[in-house]
Amino acid sequence: MTTPQLTEGIRPRLEHCRDCKRRWLVQRGFCPSCGSSETEMKDVSGVATVQAVTTVHRSVQPSAIGPAPYCIVLVQLEAVPDVRIMALAETAPAIGGKVQVTRHGQTGAPYLVTSEPTGTFG
Numbered sequence: 001m002t003t004p005q006l007t008e009g010i011r012p013r014l015e016h017c018r019d020c021k022r023r024w025l026v027q028r029g030f031c032p033s034c035g036s037s038e039t040e041m042k043d044v045s046g047v048a049t050v051q052a053v054t055t056v057h058r059s060v061q062p063s064a065i066g067p068a069p070y071c072i073v074l075v076q077l078e079a080v081p082d083v084r085i086m087a088l089a090e091t092a093p094a095i096g097g098k099v100q101v102t103r104h105g106q107t108g109a110p111y112l113v114t115s116e117p118t119g120t121f122g
């Protein structure tokens with residue numbers, strides 16, 4: 001199944017602490033490291049490394065990219081190595097491979113693996 005929304009998307013948006021410079025994925029309004037409330041939201045590159053892949057063969061309802069089979073991919077952001085994101089993919093990327101993750105929609109929309117910058121899947 002080809003999903004037209006995979007052509008472009010919104011880069012990952014992280015919350016940044018102005019005091020200790022830590023970054024995290026889920027918006028909290030305060031820093032989980034130093035407790036500061038001096039935080040701001042910033043977009044970062046979606047280039048990431050695949051750490052794990054699970055193929056879903058059966059699901060109760062279709063995912064954001066369509067019915068099963070689809071893949072759930074755990075990626076580590078290159079720009080912020082301590083942040084990992086769960087994303088959806090139509091096919092399984094290679095573990096250790098580089099991918100691009102983007103979000104299609106507003107806050108709460110799932111992240112999707114939209115391309116593999118360094119080559120093809122496999």
Ligand SMILES: [Zn+2]
Nearest residue numbers: 017020031034
């Ligand atoms: Zn902090």
